Amino acid sequence: MKKFNIAGRIFGVLLISFISMFLHAQSYAQSQSDVTGMRVSPSRDSTRVVLDVSKQTSFSYFKLTSPERLVIDLKNTNRDFDFSKIPNDSNLIKKIRHSTPKSKSDMRMVIELNKPIDPSMFTLTPSAEFGHRVVIDLKDPNPAPVLTNTAAPKRDKDIIVVIDAGHGGNDPGSIGPKGTYEKNITLSISKMLEKKINDEPGLKAVMTRSGDYYISPNDRPSVATKANADLLVSIHADAFTTPQPRGGSVWVLSKGRADSELGRLLERTERDSQLLGSAADVIGDRDTERYFAETIFNMSMDLSRASSYDISNKVINEMKKVTRMHKKVPQSASLAVLTAPETPSILVEVGFISNPQEEKNLNWRAYRQQLADSLFTSIKRYFRNAPPEGTLWAQERDAAPRTHTVQSGDSLSVLAQRYNVSLTKLKTENNLKSDLVRIGQVLTIPRD
Secondary structure: OHHHHHHHHHHHHHHHHHHHHHHHHHHHHHHOEOEEEEEEEEOOOEEEEEEEEOOOOOEEEEEEOOOOEEEEEEOOEOOOOOHHHOOOOOOOEEEEEEEOOOOOOOEEEEEEEOOOOOHHHEEEEEEOEOEOEEEEEEEOOOOOOOOOOOOOOOOOOOEEEEEEEOOEOOEOOOEOOOOOEHHHHHHHHHHHHHHHHHOOOOEEEEEOOOOOOOOOOOOHHHHHHHOOOOEEEEEEEEOOOOOOOOOEEEEEEOHHHHHHHHHHHHHHOOOOHHHHHHHHHHOOOHHHHHHHHHHHHHHHHHHHHHHHHHHHHHHHHHHOOOOOEOOOOOEEEOOHHHOOOOOOEEEEEEEEOOOHHHHHHHOOHHHHHHHHHHHHHHHHHHHHHOOOOOOHHHHHHHHOOEEEEOOOOOOHHHHHHHOOOOHHHHHHHOOOOOOOOOOOOEEEEOOO
16 A cells, blocks of 8 residues: 555656646747748849748847858747748849757758858848748849940830839738738729720830739839830838828939939949940040940939929829828939839829728728829829820820910010021911010911
C-alpha cells in the first residue's frame, strides 16, 4: 500500500509537470507572430517585399557579402512559412530562404541578391496601415537604361489621355471605415472617364490598368511615354488617421522632382545626341551637345509642368461643383506617377475615403459618375482651348473663323499687329472703308 502511494505521488508530479509544460508551450505558441503572406513586387529600378504578420513584431537586419545577402531577424516569429512558393520576378533578388536564427523563438530570413546594394539603397519599415506588415524596399543601384528618342513621332489625330487608376492587385490603397478599398473606387471612376473620353470624337483614352492587378508607380509614366500621350490623369482617394478631413485635391510634380528626373534622364542616355536627334550633327563638341540637350529638355519639362498646372485649375473648378475641395489650388509633390518627361501629368484625389460620409458617397455609382463627368469636362475644356498641333481638334480650330470683340483702346492697327495680319486684309475681311471701329464691334480675324 505504501509503495502504491509513492508511485501515485510520482505519477501525479509527472502529470502536473507535463500539463505545465504543455500549457507553457501553448502560451508560447500563442504569443508568437505568424507570417501569413508575402509578396515580391518588382519594378524597373526597385523591388518591394511585403511580409504580412499576424501581430506586431520587432526586427533587426544586417548585410553580408560574397555572396551578397540581406539578413533579417524577426523577433518571436514562427518559422513555418514556405518562401519557395512565393513568385519572384525581381532582377535584384536571386532567392529568399530561411536560416538559423540566434534564438529558437525568432525567424531569420535571408534575401540572396543578384548585385551589391549599398545600405542607403534599401529601407526596412513596419507598417500597420493594412494590418501588421514588414515592408522591405530595395533600390537598384544600376537599373536598365531607358533611352528616349525625341524625334517627333507620327502624330495621332486623336488627343491621347492616359488614365491611371491608382493602386491595384495586392496593393489595395487606403481602406475606408466600412472596408472600402481605394483600388476599386479608382478603377470604377477611371472606367467611367474612359468611356466619356472614347465617346468624344477627337479624344482617345489609354488605361494603365483595366483590372485588379498591380503596377509599380515608377512604371505608370512609361505608359504615357509609349502612347505619346497628351495628358496623364492619375486617380486616387485620400486618407488620414482621423475621420474628419474631407474633400478633393489636385497635384502636380514639384519643381525639385522634375529637375531630378531631368538629371536622371540625361545620365541614363549614352549620348546626348540621342536626345537631340539630327540637331547633334551640327554641334561641334560634347560639352555643347550636353548643354543643348539639357536646355531643350528643361524647356520641355517646364512647359509640361505649366500645362499640368493649367489643367489642374480647370479640374478644381469643375470638381468643386460636385464635392468640397480640401485644397482650393493645385498642390505640388514628388510623386513617381507624374514623372513622364514630356507629358502633362496630374494626380486627382477624389475625396477622403477615411471620412465615413465621403466613403459612403464614393460607394454611390451616381456620385462616381459625377466625378468622372467633372474630370471629362475640364479635360475637354482645356484641349478645346489648346489642342495639340496635328490633331483633329487643332484642324477644327484652324478651320473655324477667328473673331475679336473690340474693347476700349483697340484700333485696327493694334489688332493687325496683335494677330500678325496685314491692316489691308483685316479691313477687307470685315468690309471696312475706314480705320474706325467701335467698342463691342465683332471683327473677323483673317488667317494667313
